[in-house]
Amino acid sequence: MVPNSRPVHSTACATFLAATLAFGYAGGAAAQQADASGTVGGSTADNTSAGNTNGTGMPQVQQQGDVSFVSGGVGLDESRALLGAQSDWPLSLRFTQRSGEYVADVRVQITDSHGASVLDTTSRGPYMLVRVRPGRYNVHVSHAGVDKTSTVTVSSNGSARASFVW
Template sequence: MFRNARLSQLLSLFLLFLVCICANSPALAQSVPQPASKNGVSYITGGVGEDEVQAFRAAASSYNLRMTFASKTGNYLSDIDVTITSGAGRPVLSVRTEGPFLFVRLPAGRYQIGAQTRHVTETRKIQVPAHGGADLRFYWEDPDRHGVLRICRSCPNAARP
């Protein structure tokens, strides 16, 4: 009788363990970035929340162009319109980010990257190597402070017009 009770208790614990794993697996699957493709170019975008940040760090080596978007005050930015054109001026990829990271897999070569948030566009030229990768970081003035006039010289954190 003791043996059957012990076996029943172990079976219950095992079933509880399986239920916990099954309940958590959708959350784990959502944190892994899902690659998208446009014009034959594979990319991932996102990075909202600690789980996604960790997933992007794990996936970084699979992409040879890694971009990060933030304000100069250190806040990550999302909804950035990014356009990649080849050195010859041919459009390669146009996408809006879903978080502060955009990782792209491109053929080696020269590219021009345009990144726009609200009304400000930053443009960079980059050489994507045949081996390894390139990292780009875009920083803008804090979007909540854009257009704030500086009234006095001694005011802390006053934005310049």
């Protein structure tokens, strides 16, 4: 330590560090921002994050044909809302890196057992919930030039889950 010097402490720096530790990652497509109160993106006070326009922490539900879906999970309240809603949705998808860091901006294409396109979109965060009819589906995802595919069966009384790791 240099004589007559003192460590620099910053509330913003501490808040960012806390947010980083809470989410297990720093930066990337799903970069976190925290305000002075410690509220991290996607909060009910900041309802502009990742499509959260309804003030509940849950991102806006979108529709494509007969399929409803919601994606996000960048902010802590958004992640909690999506995880809490998983059991109400027939299909739940999660996107992470091997290190455990969350991944956003994942291209998602879902086809039915006949090869017909059911959903073609980009996930806004590490979680995507999809309302599809019971059946067998192929989920094709792409991130950073790497494609992955998983086959899922959505039953009439439960929900299917698939995790993709890059």
